[in-house]
Amino acid sequence: xxxxxxxxxxxxxxxxxxxxxDVSIAGLVREAARRALDDAELTWADIxxxxxxKAPDFFEGVMMPExxxxxxxxxxxxxxxxxxxxxxxxxSTALVAANLVAARVxxxxxxxxxxxxxxxxxxxxxxxxxxxxxPLLAGAGGFFAPHVRAYMRxxxxxxTVGSLVAYKDRRNALKNPYAHLHEHDITLEKxxxxxxxxxxxxxxxxxxxxxxxxxxxxxxxxxxxxxPRPPAWMLGGAMRSEPTLFAGKDxxxxxxxxxxxxDVYRQAGIADPRRDIDAVEMYVPFSWYExxxxxxxxxxxxxxxxxxxxxxxxxxxxxLPVNMSGGVLSTNPIGxxxxxxxxxxxxxxxxxxxxxxxxxxxxxxxxxxxxxxQFFSMWLVGAEPPTS
Amino acid sequence: xNREIAVVAFAQTDHxxxxxxxxxxxxxxxxxxxxxxxxxxxxxxxxxxxxxxxxYLAGRAFSFTLAxxxxxxxxxxxxSHVEMDGAWALYEAWTKLLTGDADTALVYSYGKSSxxxxxxxxxxxxxxxxxxxLWPDAVALAALQAxxxxxxxDTDEPALAAVAARSREDATANPHAQLRGSVPHGEYxxxxxxxxxxxxIGDGAAAVILAAGERARELCARPAWIRGIDHRIEAHGLGVxxxxxxxxxxxxxxxxxxxxxxxDTAELHAPFTSQEVVLRKALRLDDGVRVxxxxxxxxxxxxxxxxxxxxxxxxxxxxxxxxxxxxxHATSGPCLQQNLVAVLEGDPR
Numbered sequence: 001x002x003x004x005x006x007x008x009x010x011x012x013x014x015x016x017x018x019x020x021x022d023v024s025i026a027g028l029v030r031e032a033a034r035r036a037l038d039d040a041e042l043t044w045a046d047i048x049x050x051x052x053x054k055a056p057d058f059f060e061g062v063m064m065p066e067x068x069x070x071x072x073x074x075x076x077x078x079x080x081x082x083x084x085x086x087x088x089x090x091x092s093t094a095l096v097a098a099n100l101v102a103a104r105v106x107x108x109x110x111x112x113x114x115x116x117x118x119x120x121x122x123x124x125x126x127x128x129x130x131x132x133x134x135p136l137l138a139g140a141g142g143f144f145a146p147h148v149r150a151y152m153r154x155x156x157x158x159x160t161v162g163s164l165v166a167y168k169d170r171r172n173a174l175k176n177p178y179a180h181l182h183e184h185d186i187t188l189e190k191x192x193x194x195x196x197x198x199x200x201x202x203x204x205x206x207x208x209x210x211x212x213x214x215x216x217x218x219x220x221x222x223x224x225x226x227x228p229r230p231p232a233w234m235l236g237g238a239m240r241s242e243p244t245l246f247a248g249k250d251x252x253x254x255x256x257x258x259x260x261x262x263d264v265y266r267q268a269g270i271a272d273p274r275r276d277i278d279a280v281e282m283y284v285p286f287s288w289y290e291x292x293x294x295x296x297x298x299x300x301x302x303x304x305x306x307x308x309x310x311x312x313x314x315x316x317x318x319x320l321p322v323n324m325s326g327g328v329l330s331t332n333p334i335g336x337x338x339x340x341x342x343x344x345x346x347x348x349x350x351x352x353x354x355x356x357x358x359x360x361x362x363x364x365x366x367x368x369x370x371x372x373x374q375f376f377s378m379w380l381v382g383a384e385p386p387t388s
Numbered sequence: 389x390n391r392e393i394a395v396v397a398f399a400q401t402d403h404x405x406x407x408x409x410x411x412x413x414x415x416x417x418x419x420x421x422x423x424x425x426x427x428x429x430x431x432x433x434x435x436x437x438x439x440x441x442x443x444y445l446a447g448r449a450f451s452f453t454l455a456x457x458x459x460x461x462x463x464x465x466x467x468s469h470v471e472m473d474g475a476w477a478l479y480e481a482w483t484k485l486l487t488g489d490a491d492t493a494l495v496y497s498y499g500k501s502s503x504x505x506x507x508x509x510x511x512x513x514x515x516x517x518x519x520x521x522l523w524p525d526a527v528a529l530a531a532l533q534a535x536x537x538x539x540x541x542d543t544d545e546p547a548l549a550a551v552a553a554r555s556r557e558d559a560t561a562n563p564h565a566q567l568r569g570s571v572p573h574g575e576y577x578x579x580x581x582x583x584x585x586x587x588x589i590g591d592g593a594a595a596v597i598l599a600a601g602e603r604a605r606e607l608c609a610r611p612a613w614i615r616g617i618d619h620r621i622e623a624h625g626l627g628v629x630x631x632x633x634x635x636x637x638x639x640x641x642x643x644x645x646x647x648x649x650x651x652d653t654a655e656l657h658a659p660f661t662s663q664e665v666v667l668r669k670a671l672r673l674d675d676g677v678r679v680x681x682x683x684x685x686x687x688x689x690x691x692x693x694x695x696x697x698x699x700x701x702x703x704x705x706x707x708x709x710x711x712x713x714x715x716x717h718a719t720s721g722p723c724l725q726q727n728l729v730a731v732l733e734g735d736p737r
Contacts, residue, residue: 003487024517056449057471062520063444063512064471067721070621077639080621080726081480084443084471086450092468096480103486125449241437241467243456256464263466371453375467 003102005385007224007231008346010040010217016180016331019118020211025060026072029114032213033073036110040217041228044074047217048106053083053093053113054335055370056126060119073112085239087283087370089113090338091377094216095237098379101220108223114213115333122209122334141206141286143372145198147251148288152200154252157291157306159200163191164309165287166205166329172316173326175355180210180331205287205329212333214340221385232346235363235386236267237379244372251373257296260376265298268363268380269387273298277380279321279348279358281341282367285328290314293367294322316356324348324356338368342379349383393485394604394611395732396597397426398700398707403566403592403688406502412446413458416498416593420458423494423595427607431460434597435490437467438481440474440497441692444509455498466490473497474594474696475619475657475718475728481598482617491603498593499692506589506691514722515624526659527586529722531578533631534662538580540632543665545580549573551661552584552686559683566590566688587659592690594697612703612714612732616644619718619728626723634670637717637727641671644729646715651731653678653705653714655698659685663724667717671729681705695719699730706734 012035014020020028029052037043050073052066062068066082073080085092090113097111123139151157167188173179194204224231240260242249261273270276282297284290291305299320300308308314314322323329325344328337345366347353358364363382369375399422407415424430437459441452452469461467466489470476474497481493501509507525514520537543552573559568567588574583597607604611620636620643622629641647654673658664664679673679680686682701685694695718705711713733720726 240464242464
């Protein structure tokens with residue numbers, strides 16, 4: 001028997017900000033969940049199971065907080081799963097929830113991811129010394145900057161490409177009411193003049209630290225038929241992992257990312273992603289990861305990704321819009337960031353993305369990665385249900 | 389989707405008070421090699437890998453990422469992780485196999501309690517606003533539950549001591565157990581619980597392999613078929629729960645089909661003697677059911693692995709022909725807040 005098709009029928013986000021001092025952790029997640037239920041016109045009683053994800057528990061200082069959140073998420077008496085796959089967790093969480101529907105274990109599942117980073121300092125939380133391991137050095141930026149430098153040297157990309165990505169994403173964020181950063185006076189010159197943090201990554205080319213949550217209601221074919229608004233259909237989804245460090249690892253374009261994309265494209269029948277996919281929400285915490293992932297995901301040949309960025313292809317009105325929502329560069333509640341990518345992809349094919357809607361977006365990719373460029377989760381969603 | 393899925397192999401470490409000479413990866417690797425060796429599979433043959441562990445035990449963020457070195461995730465693997473006991477990693481792997489995306493799954497979990505004061509660490513698992521500031525630890529909360537049981541007339545201190553004695557006596561046959569044989573019941577840890585009512589604190593790891601359909605029969609002479617598996621959570625606030633009962637365990641058992649026919653054996657994840665009393669009642673286990681022949685969590689309780697070990701122990705009994713229908717249970721959270729029940733069966737002999 002084939003898998004049950006999976007549909008996204010409800011999406012909810014909080015307005016992402018630096019610090020949500022007005023709500024508890026429970027209040028934050030409930031706000032997003034409530035909005036997703038409202039979007040689907042469902043109540044807590046319609047939910048069969050809850051799948052929650054977030055990045056390290058140290059970010060809020062609560063061990064396995066899902067135990068405490070069971071009440072707030074209406075999970076009492078229901079199954080509740082907690083996923084943690086580093087930065088990719090928001091995507092992985094959605095995929096674990098989708099599998100519950102695909103396997104016909106449950107009909108309708110609430111999935112949610114969050115981070116309340118104002119409860120601690122994420123950069124230093126990520127910099128704990130580990131015996132016999134290479135130190136991460138001042139947060140994720142210190143880890144990833146050499147990989148960006150390697151990409152620049154390998155591809156011969158001009159130094160300015162990173163600033164173009166940041167300038168685009170921050171302008172896209174102005175069209176997304178939920179985005180954290182709304183820099184109305186942003187200019188390319190300001191991005192390029194911002195302080196250098198981890199050479200070659202400038203302050204304006206890095207993600208912010210956000211409080212936020214994102215939730216989705218996933219359901220089966222019968223649930224989708226009852227949905228008040230157009231569903232987004234999952235056409236393919238996959239996770240891939242590889243070790244953090246090993247001889248021969250390609251940190252610029254990891255094999256796990258290529259394999260993950262290939263699996264999704266195979267499931268969805270995508271022969272040429274550049275032609276067959278209309279837009280992408282990808283996990284770009286540092287600007288240069290846009291051209292890097294364009295290559296890793298097969299949208300450009302190796303060494304050519306920066307040309308798509310430079311020529312405006314990835315702009316909101318370009319031929320392959322990337323991070324229409326403003327992306328991770330504008331909003332980064334770490335554990336939720338992957339799910340926001342997945343949810344924004346679904347919003348696009350549902351035609352519900354508002355001011356940052358891409359016209360005729362029929363098939364959109366959501367992408368997340370985490371750890372030392374080693375955990376990948378992706379899904380492709382479409383306006384039409386899967387044919388097979 | 390009617391796909392038969394079975395536990396086909398199980399391995400665990402010898403559980404010990406401390407394993408400070410080993411990293412998590414070093415603790416885990418022999419277990420992974422052993423479980424793969426039982427089936428003749430290699431990492432590259434596995435369709436899906438899922439693990440369970442806790443950053444708070446390890447004392448650092450993303451602690452599970454290094455465990456991938458032990459798996460040998462190259463070429464890249466299809467893999468996921470839950471910040472839960474490995475029993476829930478097994479649940480995720482089971483759903484993955486149900487979809488037909490994979491035919492085999494490697495599930496593992498590990499926990500090192502030795503680097504920090506476990507009782508203090510577990511207080512961080514409680515409602516951070518209203519309860520955690522009081523630093524109530526797992527023993528204190530379990531003692532509240534035990535007192536509620538005694539007040540309700542469900543048990544008394546001698547009966548609890550008998551649970552402890554039976555568990556550690558049974559553990560003499562378990563070479564992996566940390567605490568076995570005649571163990572003094574000790575002084576009160578938190579009244580009414582004595583040290584003997586509490587689990588040993590220790591480090592350990594476990595792994596199982598799942599396989600679907602004919603693949604399971606190829607890999608194991610007598611697969612332990614998962615006839616049903618389900619898990620449920622209760623409210624977090626102790627004040628709104630009846631601590632003498634476990635409606636979530638009962639509901640999970642019902643959904644897993646545990647009540648359709650009697651089981652001959654039950655492996656219960658009851659770290660405290662009093663919790664076995666609660667679970668026996670909720671799961672309707674009468675005296676004819678053999679409970680925790682491994683010694684259970686009172687003999688070895690490596691946090692994050694102890695639940696998966698219950699499933700592994702129950703499966704191993706089926707593999708060896710010592711059980712035809714076994715119930716395995718895992719728990720998480722204070723006072724049995726969250727519970728998972730699996731029903732395992734062997735083919736008729």
